[in-house]
Amino acid sequence: MPVIYYVILSSLLFCIGLYGVLTRKNAVAILLCIEIMLNAANLNIIAFSRCWPEPARGTIFVLFVIGLAAAEAAVGLAIIISYYRKSEAIDLDNINLLKW
Amino acid sequence: MGEYHWIYHYVWMVPLFPLLAFILTLFPQVRNIKWTYKGAYVAIGAMGLSTIYSLFLTGRVISDHEFKPYNGYLRWLTAGNSSIEIGVMVDQLTAVMLLMVSFVGCLIFIYSRDYMRHDKRFSRFFNYMSLFAASMLGLIVANNFLLLFICWELVGLCSYLLIGFWFEKTSAADAAKKAFITTKTGDLGLTIALMMILWASATYGNNMTFNFVTPDEKGFFNILPSVPTWVLTMIALFLFLGAMGKSAQFPLHVWLPDAMEGPTSVSALIHAATMVAAGVYLVGRCYPIFAAAVIPLVVVAFIGAITAVFAATIAVTANDIKRVLAYSTVSQLGYMMLGLGVGGYTAGLFHLITHAVFKALLFLSSGSVIHGMSGEQNIWKMGGLHKHMKYTCWTFAIGTLALIGFPLTSGFFSKDEILASAFTFGEHSTHTIPFYLGYIPLLLGLTGVFLTAFYMTRCFTLTFLGNKVRSNVQPQESTLWMILPLIILAGCALLLGLVGIPKFNFFHSFIHFTRDSVGVETALYKFSSEQEGVNWIIMLISVILGFAGIISGYAIYGYKIQERFTEIKNSIPTWLRYYGNMGFKGLHFIVKNKYFFDEIYRYFVICVNLMIAKFCFIIDQFIIDKFVDLWACIMIWISRIKRWIDDKIIDAIAVNGWSYISIVSGRYLTYLQTGYVQQYIMIICLGIIFLTILGVIAK
Numbered sequence: 001m002p003v004i005y006y007v008i009l010s011s012l013l014f015c016i017g018l019y020g021v022l023t024r025k026n027a028v029a030i031l032l033c034i035e036i037m038l039n040a041a042n043l044n045i046i047a048f049s050r051c052w053p054e055p056a057r058g059t060i061f062v063l064f065v066i067g068l069a070a071a072e073a074a075v076g077l078a079i080i081i082s083y084y085r086k087s088e089a090i091d092l093d094n095i096n097l098l099k100w
Numbered sequence: 101m102g103e104y105h106w107i108y109h110y111v112w113m114v115p116l117f118p119l120l121a122f123i124l125t126l127f128p129q130v131r132n133i134k135w136t137y138k139g140a141y142v143a144i145g146a147m148g149l150s151t152i153y154s155l156f157l158t159g160r161v162i163s164d165h166e167f168k169p170y171n172g173y174l175r176w177l178t179a180g181n182s183s184i185e186i187g188v189m190v191d192q193l194t195a196v197m198l199l200m201v202s203f204v205g206c207l208i209f210i211y212s213r214d215y216m217r218h219d220k221r222f223s224r225f226f227n228y229m230s231l232f233a234a235s236m237l238g239l240i241v242a243n244n245f246l247l248l249f250i251c252w253e254l255v256g257l258c259s260y261l262l263i264g265f266w267f268e269k270t271s272a273a274d275a276a277k278k279a280f281i282t283t284k285t286g287d288l289g290l291t292i293a294l295m296m297i298l299w300a301s302a303t304y305g306n307n308m309t310f311n312f313v314t315p316d317e318k319g320f321f322n323i324l325p326s327v328p329t330w331v332l333t334m335i336a337l338f339l340f341l342g343a344m345g346k347s348a349q350f351p352l353h354v355w356l357p358d359a360m361e362g363p364t365s366v367s368a369l370i371h372a373a374t375m376v377a378a379g380v381y382l383v384g385r386c387y388p389i390f391a392a393a394v395i396p397l398v399v400v401a402f403i404g405a406i407t408a409v410f411a412a413t414i415a416v417t418a419n420d421i422k423r424v425l426a427y428s429t430v431s432q433l434g435y436m437m438l439g440l441g442v443g444g445y446t447a448g449l450f451h452l453i454t455h456a457v458f459k460a461l462l463f464l465s466s467g468s469v470i471h472g473m474s475g476e477q478n479i480w481k482m483g484g485l486h487k488h489m490k491y492t493c494w495t496f497a498i499g500t501l502a503l504i505g506f507p508l509t510s511g512f513f514s515k516d517e518i519l520a521s522a523f524t525f526g527e528h529s530t531h532t533i534p535f536y537l538g539y540i541p542l543l544l545g546l547t548g549v550f551l552t553a554f555y556m557t558r559c560f561t562l563t564f565l566g567n568k569v570r571s572n573v574q575p576q577e578s579t580l581w582m583i584l585p586l587i588i589l590a591g592c593a594l595l596l597g598l599v600g601i602p603k604f605n606f607f608h609s610f611i612h613f614t615r616d617s618v619g620v621e622t623a624l625y626k627f628s629s630e631q632e633g634v635n636w637i638i639m640l641i642s643v644i645l646g647f648a649g650i651i652s653g654y655a656i657y658g659y660k661i662q663e664r665f666t667e668i669k670n671s672i673p674t675w676l677r678y679y680g681n682m683g684f685k686g687l688h689f690i691v692k693n694k695y696f697f698d699e700i701y702r703y704f705v706i707c708v709n710l711m712i713a714k715f716c717f718i719i720d721q722f723i724i725d726k727f728v729d730l731w732a733c734i735m736i737w738i739s740r741i742k743r744w745i746d747d748k749i750i751d752a753i754a755v756n757g758w759s760y761i762s763i764v765s766g767r768y769l770t771y772l773q774t775g776y777v778q779q780y781i782m783i784i785c786l787g788i789i790f791l792t793i794l795g796v797i798a799k
Binding site: 018021022023092093095096097098099100 | 770771773774775776777778781782785
């Protein structure tokens, strides 16, 4: 199958994830969409690694990305939980402490 | 150069010693050293060293049989191929002049140590005198016109400083100015002569030079044969103009009598022995030029003769003892020029040397008289001093006799030689100069002999002879430091004649001018190397005139003056007495006022000068200053405009404007910070898209 199909798929996924990050109100939902974006990037890398003679170049990188995504999700959730402990809502419309 | 004894190579040390004394006495540290007596002994020591050096130098010059002039120089200014050199030249004339100047100068310095000891500017006096001595000695050893001119001007400067030494007196300050300006008028001639010399040496000699002679035959005197006569005449006349200024010839003589405002040592050194001799020395040094162009020599002779008699007549009516001697100096300088002009090179220069000695003697003893009379200078208030001031009286008498030309004194031999040369000139000139006019120098010279004897006897009689002092001052004899130079000079005045005795004229063989130095032979001047015989007739006439002068002087001014005058008056018939009285009073009035020369100069020269000065002042004040003020106003207006620009425009835009922009933009840009993360992410994504589009377009 041509590479372009995979690239289109991964970019579609990325845009869906991006739309979700920009639009959703719930913080956990944003984390989920970030995961979608990361997975889209993974897909892109694997699609391109298929074109190389050596087999495992892209896959190793994807493994790193997955690990990194997991760590970052943990950190994000930790921040959300600590914020939830402070104020009972995690609605992003009300988090504007850096406003002028 | 190697065959010259070392004493020639270091001749430049002779002017150097007084120059060092000048520099040393500038410093208070030197002045305050006890044993230098406020710097006086430094100056005296320096002059003493110069005297000793000159003595040995003269001895060596005399004893060198094959003497050629020594010329040592170094390059000073170069322009392309030609260069101006400075250096020293030693020939017989230089040696004799050095000896005279340093010897007389040394004695005068010794004298001044006591004469000036109460003066509050004592050290400065010796400072100035040392500078003068240095420049005079430098003038003598100079081997080119430029160095001579530099020293000439320096000597004039020192004369100004020393005449105006007591500058608190207005008369002294005025006299200093007068001396400087009058000699400067003569120096104009000298400057023109120098320029002509430079031009002539470049045009006719292919080598631009100021030198007198150089070993490689490039000096000015070497190329004289190839220079046309009219050029030489002009050069010689302008040189003589310079000499007229410095040596107080008629009509530039007016500064010398006024120069007596300075201290007596100054009068003795500068205005009797040395500086006024510089003009005569110049003529003597440039004698080849004068002799090659004959007309200037005739001019020199006539002007010298006129000066000699003119000044002698004024001296007859002078009442200040120093004025008498000043006019006497002018008269004797006239004699020297007369001697040089009639072809008596040796005669004129011999008179220069002897005159220096006895005139310095006369001035110093008159200073002793003034000192002893506590400042009184009018001879009518003196009298009978022979009882109180014996040494001064005897030395003044010896000086007087030498000046008059009393037989067997030095002045006798020198003056007689001049008169003999004048007679020879008259003889030779009957073919070239009509109507026996060539004898005028001789006649004027003989008149001068009579007048000199008359006025000096008058002066001596009124000052020293008689029974009592005509004023209330109690005179006292001077101290040893002042009397010793007098005695030494008196001895020299008597003995110096021995070197110039006509038959055994050692001086003539030493300093003479021969025909082979001149390219042209003329009828008027026959310069021969063998000495002329003694002219007994002229000698007899001059001795008779001298005695006549002495006798008439003593007869009229001897003691019991008033009785004398009444006796003489009563013995003349009435009508003669009446007209004689009027005529005599008229003549006396004119002569006593110095023939109104000062007044003539004031109304015809100084007035013009003042008018020009006032005119220039008015231009300066009303025209040029107005331009300066206008310019200042313009500058002020320009600065006001600039300030307005600066305030209203530049400050508004560049300074306040930027701050306004910063504040306003900041106020509105804060609204960008909303605090919503999603909006931030949105902007990031838009930015990425924008950059990507830009990148694609740029490709």
